Amino acid sequence: MHANAVRMPRMEVDTSDSGRSALNECVSRTVRRYLVDIGDTPCDDGLFALVMREVEAPLLREVMDFHDNNQSRAAVALGINRATLRKKLAAHGLL
Missing domain, CATH: 1.10.10.60 (Homeodomain-like)
Known part of the structure; x- marks a missing residue:
């Protein structure tokens, strides 16, 4: 474990079936939803x-x-x- 890492209880760091972390999944889901919401409108x-x-x-x-x-x-x-x-x-x- 990296010196700066924080050890989390096992259940909080388990990854989904795709092997991605919960944080990764959350960001992906949120960005995907944002892109659907704005459509072709430029940011x-x-x-x-x-x-x-x-x-x-x-x-x-x-x-x-x-x-x-x-x-x-x-x-x-x-x-x-x-x-x-x-x-x-x-x-x-x-x-």
Whole structure:
């Protein structure tokens, strides 16, 4: 196991029959639904930017909460520098 990894109970990390993780399945399902909803309407900033914008704040919130708002531990878990984490937290109004 990687040093930054968090060991989850077995039932939470099991993959579906396709071998994909629950997170992978969730993202796929949500992006697929979004694409069906918008049809041929272009995404102004691009789909990649939209997804990153929507995912980053809840990711940061959950990791910070899991690590009791300890920025050093959260940064290690995320695999980013603590200064980068602080910048992202400030950008999302999470400081």
